[in-house]
Amino acid sequence: MYKYEETIKFYHTDAAGGLFFANLFLIAHDCYEKLLYKMGLKISDILDRKEYLIPIVHAEADYRIPIKVGEIIEVILNAELTGNSSFTLNFTFNKKNGKVAAQVKTVHAVVDFNSKKGMPIPENIKKILQNL
Amino acid sequence: MYKYEETIKFYHTDAAGGLFFANLFLIAHDCYEKLLYKMGLKISDILDRKEYLIPIVHAEADYRIPIKVGEIIEVILNAELTGNSSFTLNFTFNKKNGKVAAQVKTVHAVVDFNSKKGMPIPENIKKILQNL
Amino acid sequence: MYKYEETIKFYHTDAAGGLFFANLFLIAHDCYEKLLYKMGLKISDILDRKEYLIPIVHAEADYRIPIKVGEIIEVILNAELTGNSSFTLNFTFNKKNGKVAAQVKTVHAVVDFNSKKGMPIPENIKKILQNL
Amino acid sequence: MYKYEETIKFYHTDAAGGLFFANLFLIAHDCYEKLLYKMGLKISDILDRKEYLIPIVHAEADYRIPIKVGEIIEVILNAELTGNSSFTLNFTFNKKNGKVAAQVKTVHAVVDFNSKKGMPIPENIKKILQNL
Numbered sequence: 043m044y045k046y047e048e049t050i051k052f053y054h055t056d057a058a059g060g061l062f063f064a065n066l067f068l069i070a071h072d073c074y075e076k077l078l079y080k081m082g083l084k085i086s087d088i089l090d091r092k093e094y095l096i097p098i099v100h101a102e103a104d105y106r107i108p109i110k111v112g113e114i115i116e117v118i119l120n121a122e123l124t125g126n127s128s129f130t131l132n133f134t135f136n137k138k139n140g141k142v143a144a145q146v147k148t149v150h151a152v153v154d155f156n157s158k159k160g161m162p163i164p165e166n167i168k169k170i171l172q173n174l
Numbered sequence: 175m176y177k178y179e180e181t182i183k184f185y186h187t188d189a190a191g192g193l194f195f196a197n198l199f200l201i202a203h204d205c206y207e208k209l210l211y212k213m214g215l216k217i218s219d220i221l222d223r224k225e226y227l228i229p230i231v232h233a234e235a236d237y238r239i240p241i242k243v244g245e246i247i248e249v250i251l252n253a254e255l256t257g258n259s260s261f262t263l264n265f266t267f268n269k270k271n272g273k274v275a276a277q278v279k280t281v282h283a284v285v286d287f288n289s290k291k292g293m294p295i296p297e298n299i300k301k302i303l304q305n306l
Numbered sequence: 307m308y309k310y311e312e313t314i315k316f317y318h319t320d321a322a323g324g325l326f327f328a329n330l331f332l333i334a335h336d337c338y339e340k341l342l343y344k345m346g347l348k349i350s351d352i353l354d355r356k357e358y359l360i361p362i363v364h365a366e367a368d369y370r371i372p373i374k375v376g377e378i379i380e381v382i383l384n385a386e387l388t389g390n391s392s393f394t395l396n397f398t399f400n401k402k403n404g405k406v407a408a409q410v411k412t413v414h415a416v417v418d419f420n421s422k423k424g425m426p427i428p429e430n431i432k433k434i435l436q437n438l
Numbered sequence: 439m440y441k442y443e444e445t446i447k448f449y450h451t452d453a454a455g456g457l458f459f460a461n462l463f464l465i466a467h468d469c470y471e472k473l474l475y476k477m478g479l480k481i482s483d484i485l486d487r488k489e490y491l492i493p494i495v496h497a498e499a500d501y502r503i504p505i506k507v508g509e510i511i512e513v514i515l516n517a518e519l520t521g522n523s524s525f526t527l528n529f530t531f532n533k534k535n536g537k538v539a540a541q542v543k544t545v546h547a548v549v550d551f552n553s554k555k556g557m558p559i560p561e562n563i564k565k566i567l568q569n570l
Contacts, residue, residue, distance in 0.1 A: 184320055194317060
């Protein structure tokens with residue numbers, strides 16, 4: 043489990059007055075990035091090394107309670123190793139009052155940078171996910 | 175069925191070189207907006223009238239083939255009336271060569287502006303979706 | 307002077323590999339929001355109260371050094387009361403090595419919510435800016 | 439002069455109800471991209487060839503009239519060759535009633551892909567800008 047906190051920014055909102063639905067995925071991805079940084083893995087290094095990429099092959103979100111600008115949201119991230127070359131991240135977005143506002147799931151596939159074919163999850167990433 | 179075309183913009187991309195996954199939802203939502211406009215319904219009118227809102231309660235996407243900046247994507251939108259107060263939109267994103275690059279599904283719930291409780295889909299929207 | 311720190315997120319980047327130029331303004335605006343929160347002023351309250359709005363009437367940025375995903379940027383914010391009903395914010399974006407990567411200036415006008423005409427800067431905001 | 443039209447999308451707006459100021463730059467950049475495509479130059483080709491990049495070194499915007507979701511905006515783009523290795527784009531955003539809603543200026547510098555040093559504007563781009 044990894045905990046992360048984000049204050050909903052004005053640029054996350056839309057004219058209906060709250061968080062724009064697609065921007066929930068931005069916050070989820072940022073949480074994932076912060077986990078990698080904390081574990082010493084930089085996205086810029088992955089991109090520079092050109093060994094593998096980890097594209098998202100599926101993403102989904104359930105929205106339960108509207109979220110407004112300025113609200114502090116706690117994100118709880120859990121990981122599942124769902125295959126040899128893919129993993130799933132589950133994010134729960136909690137409001138300050140403890141209520142679940144939304145949930146996100148993303149499925150990530152590890153592919154060889156050149157062939158774009160599936161390859162085993164790199165050991166350092168596997169370790170991060172297993173020890174979460 | 176409603177057809178819509180979008181050229182992937184530079185601001186839809188990320189440092190991995192292609193479309194940022196969350197931005198697929200932006201394009202899907204824009205397609206939905208364009209359908210409403212074509213049918214004479216303006217989002218700004220919905221917001222100004224303060225009678226109802228149509229928040230997205232679920233969204234999901236499957237990514238099959240990477241999409242790059244400048245690619246012209248054809249989006250095919252189909253609708254399902256999935257309940258008295260909710261509907262589902264299915265978007266298929268085709269490349270110029272006819273291959274399916276991605277798919278998106280969004281579930282929309284109609285709620286009363288003030289009470290935020292579910293209410294029947296307004297007739298004009300129901301008609302748009304039924305005649306698609 | 308107000309200090310703020312941001313790690314460049316993946317969703318801030320574009321296919322050229324670094325921060326997308328327009329997203330520098332997102333970070334500047336978020337810095338401004340964080341200052342207001344720290345001083346006890348919530349944007350959602352301003353929007354809910356419907357007394358005034360503070361639209362940005364001018365924005366500009368100078369980009370000196372490319373910024374990559376994952377870089378930690380320190381933002382220094384200074385304010386100028388440039389008129390009875392407007393103020394200017396100056397943001398300097400520093401890299402960890404102390405080098406100035408970019409600068410942003412935004413000009414904000416206070417307008418009456420209904421008439422949309424200029425009105426004096428509210429006292430609480432004036433105080434925040436004067437004591438910066 | 440190059441003319442381009444854009445309908446303000448829901449994802450361009452913020453909780454104040456209209457276009458989020460920074461998103462005006464997205465629309466300006468998209469207009470520039472569309473000009474390049476029309477002239478046969480693809481951004482993805484520029485990125486793939488790795489000969490040069492054209493980073494934006496300065497950007498500014500003046501906002502005169504609020505812009506709402508669903509509004510159709512006509513963008514007029516003019517170019518100036520402001521140096522051997524840089525050029526300036528001026529965008530005027532007109533409402534349907536002919537009123538100028540906003541203006542944007544972006545300054546672009548051509549740099550060698552590897553050294554990141556300034557280099558002369560490539561001939562094909564120079565021609566596009568001169569014949570505008």
